[in-house]
Amino acid sequence: MTLSGSLDISVQGLSAQSERMKVHANNIANVNTPFYERKIPVLMENQQMAFQDVIAGMRKGVITTGVSYGPGGTLMAGVVADKTPGKRIYEPGHPEADKDGYVTLSNVNPMTDMADAFNTSRLYEANLAVIGVVKNMANKALEIGRGG
Template identity: 35%
Template sequence: MPDLQNILNLSASGMKVQASRLRHVSENIANADTPGYHRKTVSFEEIVDQGVKTGAVTTGDVRLDNSPLKEIYDPGHPLADESGFYDGSNVELMIEIADAREAQRSYEANLKMFDQARQMSSSLLDLLRR
């Protein structure tokens, strides 16, 4: 039974970090047209308990992508300089969509693993009751 509990904990931590990742991807997509916006990325770190790797993960630091911002030519924009350019964002929608899809599929895989462990636990308890 402790192994099934570990599986539940591992898959729950996986779902939690993928949900966080989706939240940051959503922020990036929402701010794709915001001048000066830098894309956010989140890293994952393995949880270590008393020097032993548990296999569970947590979110690490949120980092800003330092790739150059797009220069947009619009002389009528209030942020435009004397040459008519202003800094856009460095969000690429295709990359964000791919990241969102990957996070969604990882979340679903963790959810299936969680459900399988839950069903196995339930079946084991049913057998023990007989």
């Protein structure tokens, strides 16, 4: 893998974790919003193949069609709604109350989303660290190239 490919993968990781953090922040912000359904971020592997892998496959007689080329990595695939029912409370005067006087509260558990946000933050930091390592490797390579 090239240094550029390593950077591309880390940048994808930064982007995916950033989008993931937005989802968790939105969940926490809506913890007291009646009928709000918690969103769960879904990440997936970037299925793009590197060009050299396609060429290597062709040399072995494997022809790949419909493939996009680029580095691997992680992508934010989207979000899914958490279908766990929210707590129902009896509050007949509430504007969101149903005909029986019950309000369905958000199903967000702030502790769960805070823990997920903390994990997301650590993954973001790990991707930043990889970028730092790649930067140092590139600088060392330049020093070697200059003879010293």
